[in-house]
Amino acid sequence: MATKGRVLTETAAATSRVARRRFPWRDAAAGYLFVGPFLLAYVAFLVTPFVRGIWISLHDWNLLAVSINPDAKRFVGLDNYTRMLWGDGIVWSLDHQLVPRLAGVVIVALLAWWWRSGAINRSTALAGIGATLLLFGLLLGLHPGEEGRWGDRRFWPIVGNTLTFVALTVPSVTLLGLALALGLNRDDRASAALRTAFFLSQVLSVTVVTLIWQLTFSPRQGLIGHAFRTLGLEPVSWVTSIDLAMPAIVIATVWWSLGFAMILFLAGLQEIPAELYEAARLDGAGAWATIRSITLPALSRTMSLVIVLQLILHFQVFGQSHLITRGGPNDATQVLVRYIYQTGFRNSELGYASALAIVLFVFMLVFAMLQIRASREEG
Amino acid sequence: MRRPHVLSILLALLLAAAPAFAQETTITLGRFFGACDTPGVSIADAVGEPCIIQAIVDAFDAADNGVRVETLPTDWGNYYDQIKASYAAGNAPSVHVMHSSAIPEFASLGALADLSEHLAAAGIDTSDWEATARDAVTYDGRVYGVPMDAHANLWHVNLELMAAAGLVDDDGAPILPSSPEEMLEHAAMVRDATGASYLAADFAEFPIGVRLVMALAWQQGAELFGDGVSNVNSPEAVRAVETIVALFDGGFADPRLNYADSQQAFLDGESAILVNGTWVVDFYGAQAANTNVALTDYYAADFPTLFDTPATWASNHLWAIPVTTQRDPEKFDAALELLAWINDQNLAWSRTGHLSVRTSVLESDAYAALPHRDEYAGTIEIARDVQPVVRYDAVQDVLNRELQAIWLTGKPIAQALADADAQVQDLLD
Numbered sequence: 035m036a037t038k039g040r041v042l043t044e045t046a047a048a049t050s051r052v053a054r055r056r057f058p059w060r061d062a063a064a065g066y067l068f069v070g071p072f073l074l075a076y077v078a079f080l081v082t083p084f085v086r087g088i089w090i091s092l093h094d095w096n097l098l099a100v101s102i103n104p105d106a107k108r109f110v111g112l113d114n115y116t117r118m119l120w121g122d123g124i125v126w127s128l129d130h131q132l133v134p135r136l137a138g139v140v141i142v143a144l145l146a147w148w149w150r151s152g153a154i155n156r157s158t159a160l161a162g163i164g165a166t167l168l169l170f171g172l173l174l175g176l177h178p179g180e181e182g183r184w185g186d187r188r189f190w191p192i193v194g195n196t197l198t199f200v201a202l203t204v205p206s207v208t209l210l211g212l213a214l215a216l217g218l219n220r221d222d223r224a225s226a227a228l229r230t231a232f233f234l235s236q237v238l239s240v241t242v243v244t245l246i247w248q249l250t251f252s253p254r255q256g257l258i259g260h261a262f263r264t265l266g267l268e269p270v271s272w273v274t275s276i277d278l279a280m281p282a283i284v285i286a287t288v289w290w291s292l293g294f295a296m297i298l299f300l301a302g303l304q305e306i307p308a309e310l311y312e313a314a315r316l317d318g319a320g321a322w323a324t325i326r327s328i329t330l331p332a333l334s335r336t337m338s339l340v341i342v343l344q345l346i347l348h349f350q351v352f353g354q355s356h357l358i359t360r361g362g363p364n365d366a367t368q369v370l371v372r373y374i375y376q377t378g379f380r381n382s383e384l385g386y387a388s389a390l391a392i393v394l395f396v397f398m399l400v401f402a403m404l405q406i407r408a409s410r411e412e413g
Numbered sequence: 414m415r416r417p418h419v420l421s422i423l424l425a426l427l428l429a430a431a432p433a434f435a436q437e438t439t440i441t442l443g444r445f446f447g448a449c450d451t452p453g454v455s456i457a458d459a460v461g462e463p464c465i466i467q468a469i470v471d472a473f474d475a476a477d478n479g480v481r482v483e484t485l486p487t488d489w490g491n492y493y494d495q496i497k498a499s500y501a502a503g504n505a506p507s508v509h510v511m512h513s514s515a516i517p518e519f520a521s522l523g524a525l526a527d528l529s530e531h532l533a534a535a536g537i538d539t540s541d542w543e544a545t546a547r548d549a550v551t552y553d554g555r556v557y558g559v560p561m562d563a564h565a566n567l568w569h570v571n572l573e574l575m576a577a578a579g580l581v582d583d584d585g586a587p588i589l590p591s592s593p594e595e596m597l598e599h600a601a602m603v604r605d606a607t608g609a610s611y612l613a614a615d616f617a618e619f620p621i622g623v624r625l626v627m628a629l630a631w632q633q634g635a636e637l638f639g640d641g642v643s644n645v646n647s648p649e650a651v652r653a654v655e656t657i658v659a660l661f662d663g664g665f666a667d668p669r670l671n672y673a674d675s676q677q678a679f680l681d682g683e684s685a686i687l688v689n690g691t692w693v694v695d696f697y698g699a700q701a702a703n704t705n706v707a708l709t710d711y712y713a714a715d716f717p718t719l720f721d722t723p724a725t726w727a728s729n730h731l732w733a734i735p736v737t738t739q740r741d742p743e744k745f746d747a748a749l750e751l752l753a754w755i756n757d758q759n760l761a762w763s764r765t766g767h768l769s770v771r772t773s774v775l776e777s778d779a780y781a782a783l784p785h786r787d788e789y790a791g792t793i794e795i796a797r798d799v800q801p802v803v804r805y806d807a808v809q810d811v812l813n814r815e816l817q818a819i820w821l822t823g824k825p826i827a828q829a830l831a832d833a834d835a836q837v838q839d840l841l842d
Binding site: 273362366 | 668824
């Protein structure tokens with residue numbers, strides 16, 4: 035039977051070789067046939083809306099007006115972008131936002147030191163120094179002069195809020211997820227139960243998560259409020275406090291997305307061969323040395339995946355800000371996607387909202403590329 | 414043999430049901446007010462905005478009129494976003510509720526059906542509407558909606574706390590301040606006698622603070638905006654904001670309370686006054702009757718005059734029909750029929766605490782006999798709507814943000830009002 039089977043296979047292979055010679059397009063056609071359905075959906079649901087978004091962003095486009103009269107839009111070129119990124123009487127000065135900009139000097143010094151000590155290669159160092167100089171040296175020095183004002187005075191603070199949210203959430207989720215995975219990577223029942231418990235929050239929708247945390251944060255009805263009262267302290271108004279509103283939505287988000295990071299890390303941990311740990315033990319390596327020299331390097335790909343996924347996810351934060359704090363107080367938790375939503379639907383300015391969306395896309399692209407580049411270098 | 418049997422039953426069912434399907438016209442209804450927790454109650458038994466409106470619509474739906482009404486989700490916070498998105502997607506509800514302040518935006522774009530020539534035929538007598546309500550649904554001389562109420566800010570009063578501070582007169586009415594200075598004196602009296610806050614309101618979430626500031630500016634004879642000009646940074650506006658900030662500075666009010674928390678503080682007996690709308694009068698009345706609630710002696714007072722001219726913020730709820738509904742004459746007629754029915758139920762809706770918009774209801778004994786109604790009878794005289802502005806939502810958002818910046822972040826009043834002024838002017842241009 036085996037011989038017969040091989041003969042048949044060889045015959046088939048020969049036939050296909052002949053066919054390929056006679057119809058060279060057949061492989062390509064098969065290939066296109068396989069990717070075709072995906073490409074169709076991709077073009078219809080991603081590329082087309084994206085291109086249309088760019089097109090709308092070049093217009094003064096009132097959502098309601100255009101829906102009633104398609105001619106109510108007006109081509110304005112890049113006006114929406116200049117309104118967003120520029121303003122009247124913008125000037126550059128050396129001492130504007132001096133303290134944050136000194137951080138730029140520190141970053142340049144760090145990059146230079148890493149380059150010299152060989153931790154990063156030349157092109158990365160130069161790219162990093164260039165980007166830092168551009169951001170901290172040039173861009174952060176821009177501000178409206180006397181009589182001047184930004185075209186959209188809310189835009190930059192909202193970008194800042196979004197970056198703050200990402201900067202607080204992504205490392206927290208990554209580190210806590212890793213810690214949980216390391217702690218629960220065992221075969222006993224308690225660990226299995228805890229793994230399930232930590233993952234459970236992940237399956238909830240954003241509405242449920244925000245509802246739970248709204249109740250938890252409420253100074254009158256909430257868990258935290260009760261705890262404060264029991265200790266004889268005055269309960270804190272989390273969501274209406276200018277300093278605590280952002281931490282509040284970060285806490286809710288970390289609780290929500292911790293489980294997914296943990297599961298990814300657990301999967302990564304189970305890929306590491308047990309022999310490596312055994313060898314390390316024989317060599318007398320302690321727990322910390324084992325984690326540093328075996329676990330973390332082996333998890334670098336997982337780490338990179340977790341960070342990129344979190345970056346993409348959390349740049350698009352909406353529900354937590356929309357439902358827990360309504361972007362407030364005084365825009366303290368207003369984030370880009372909620373701003374896009376309000377500009378487009380509440381204020382009907384679809385053209386400007388599309389321009390904002392395109393800029394958000396560019397931000398996310400830049401950060402995801404930076405992360406991927408950084409992780410490639412390590413690998 | 415089994416299969417034909419089942420099939421024949423199905424066929425018979427279909428045939429029986431077919432005429433019913435054919436006759437019924439289904440219309441969709443968009444509204445906020447929230448969902449009713451106890452559906453199925455009659456109009457007479459319903460309490461609170463969500464249940465009263467649901468009972469009114471359900472009764473119309475159940476009546477033998479060939480019309481089925483499907484109510485869409487009733488969330489408050491995202492209502493206008495959803496409505497606008499539905500217009501943009503070409504599937505606006507057949508009929509929907511809105512505020513008079515939103516009429517300029519929708520009507521100026523031609524989104525709403527012009528009802529001027531259709532109301533009389535539908536059995537709606539517009540001459541019975543109060544003049545202010547008729548103005549509220551009129552844009553450029555055409556009528557675009559059926560008004561359902563006027564709602565205004567009241568001072569909801571905990572009489573027990575006020576009595577302890579000696580702020581109740583011989584008739585049992587609360588003694589309310591007639592100047593900013595007197596307000597601070599009263600606030601101190603309440604605190605000394607009871608330890609409670611003087612005034613609570615949602616200063617941190619919805620634009621109740623904006624409406625307070627507007628009312629106090631109107632009382633000084635100033636508009637914050639109108640006729641394409643922003644006047645947000647006027648001396649009157651500064652004075653209005655200072656009046657409120659003085660309460661925070663004296664510890665007589667907490668700016669960090671949002672809607673739910675400010676209401677809870679009032680119901681828990683932690684604040685003598687709550688500034689909120691007419692929409693909660695029956696709810697607070699019911700809460701005061703509940704022995705588990707700290708508030709026991711409830712009074713709904715007119716917004717006091719702290720300056721020269723009496724005024725309180727007010728608006729109208731109204732029902733409008735999108736221009737798209739008009740393309741289907743059957744649905745349009747069904748929608749008009751529903752509006753006529755809602756117009757007829759004006760007394761039932763007024764039980765919420767809202768002011769009626771129909772002269773015949775306002776003058777009726779049944780209306781005068783509604784709980785607490787005599788306590789805020791003066792509100793209809795002092796109720797005042799904002800100036801018609803196409804981008805009112807955005808203007809209100811700007812004001813809410815900058816006012817929150819003042820009382821939650823300590824931004825200087827002059828700076829915040831100057832910033833608000835520039836942004837509002839941009840929106841009016």
